[in-house]
Each structure stands twice: as C-alpha cells, then as structure tokens.
C-alpha cells in the first residue's frame with residue numbers, strides 16, 4: 588500500500604486527479620470505478636478543470652459507480668445518479684451511455700446486481716477504482732460485519748452510516764436503509780485502486796488501516812491490504828488526527 592500525504596484537501600484532490608489524468612492519457616478508453624460522498628468532490632472539480640482548460644478527453648471513458656441507495660429514483664436529488672451528473676458527468680464530454688450506476692429501483696434487485704458484475708467484466712474490468720472510506724471502515728457500502736459480500740449485492744446500511752449520511756438529507760428518516768453496493772471482490776478485481784480520505788473524522792480509521800498488520804471483515808477497507816496496487820492519498824488531518 589503506497590501512502591501519499593498532502594497538506595490539505597485541495598492538494599489531495601489534485602494529486603488524485605493527476606493520477607487519473609495520467610491513466611486516461613495512457614489509455615483513453617479506460618474503465619474507471621467512481622465513488623460518491625463528499626471526499627472525491629474536489630477531485631471531480633479538478634478533473635472538470637483539466638477537461639475545460641487542458642482538453643482532458645473523457646469521450647472514450649467508461650465508468651462504473653460503486654453504489655446506489657435502494658428505493659431512490661435516479662432523479663431524486665439524494666440519489667448517486669443525480670450526484671454524479673450534478674458533480675461530474677454534466678461538466679465533461681463523457682458519453683452518458685458509457686456511465687453505469689446500480690439501479691436502486693430495479694424490479695429484481697438480486698438479478699440486477701449479478702448483471703452489474705457481468706457488465707463490468709464484459710467491458711474489460713475496472714482499470715482504476717476510486718474509493719472513499721467510511722468512518723467505520725466501510726468501502727462502497729460494504730459495512731463491517733462477520734462476513735462480506737464478494738460480488739455486487741443488496742446491503743443493509745448500519746446505523747452509523749445512516750447517521751453519517753443523514754447530513755445530505757432533510758431528516759434522518761429519509762435516509763434509505765438499504766443500498767446496492769459493489770462487493771469486496773468486485774472492488775479487489777480493479778487493476779489499480781486509489782483511496783482518498785481527508786479531515787479529522789477519518790483519522791482513526793486511517794490509522795487502523797495504515798497499521799496494516801491485520802485484515803478483518805470488521806474493517807472492510809483492510810481487505811485492500813491484499814491488493815498489489817493500492818495508493819492511499821490523505822490530507823494531514825486524516826493522517827495525523
């Protein structure tokens with residue numbers, strides 16, 4: 588696990604965007620795994636700037652998002668579909684037909700999950716996966732538990748995640764209790780993984796992860812210790828607390 592510590596959120600975001608830019612320049616038809624949450628917002632802003640000012644070309648890029656809430660329509664302002672369009676897709680020259688996000692309103696959710704994994708494989712697998720991390724160590728919506736899902740699955744959100752994510756909703760009662768999430772196996776199949784974390788509230792979990800001596804399903808991000816190409820980019824606050 589390679590660790591890069593940056594002075595602040597902006598520098599962390601720029602570092603991540605630069606890495607992605609290099610990868611797109613190497614392989615214009617790259618398959619990117621994308622994350623939501625507040626952490627990658629700065630990275631998306633920087634990628635938009637690179638598109639507008641430096642001509643970074645997304646026209647051949649394919650994307651797969653990590654997760655989506657069950658029950659939210661894609662036009663719901665709190666859905667990850669909405670978030671991705673609002674924060675990123677609407678501002679670059681990506682072909683929307685090449686962007687994939689689990690459908691939280693699918694009639695047969697189980698079948699949809701299996702098809703999502705198959706589609707990733709069909710598109711050649713994820714070249715670079717961007718990840719945030721929950722305060723409890725979750726990645727995507729793989730919550731700490733006695734076992735973890737290998738493939739994309741429907742998951743129950745923990746109370747702590749519901750509370751953490753309630754800041755985006757009008758009230759905590761509106762936060763969905765279930766989500767579709769790529770499984771740990773889906774994530775681990777990505778050729779390269781970049782995990783971002785910023786701010787004091789992530790310092791405890793980053794400390795545990797970077798200790799790096801144990802893997803446990805109770806710290807889902809610790810599974811990344813088994814991957815051969817993971818870069819963790821953190822700001823000083825997340826690194827030092």
Ligand SMILES: N[C@@H]1[C@@H](O)[C@H](O)[C@@H](COP(=O)(O)O)O[C@@H]1O
Nearest residue numbers: 623624625626719720721727728
């Ligand atoms: N499903 C998302 C994760 O993909 C994200 O990494 C995490 C951290 O969010 P934030 O970046 O807002 O701290 O929150 C959500 O639960």
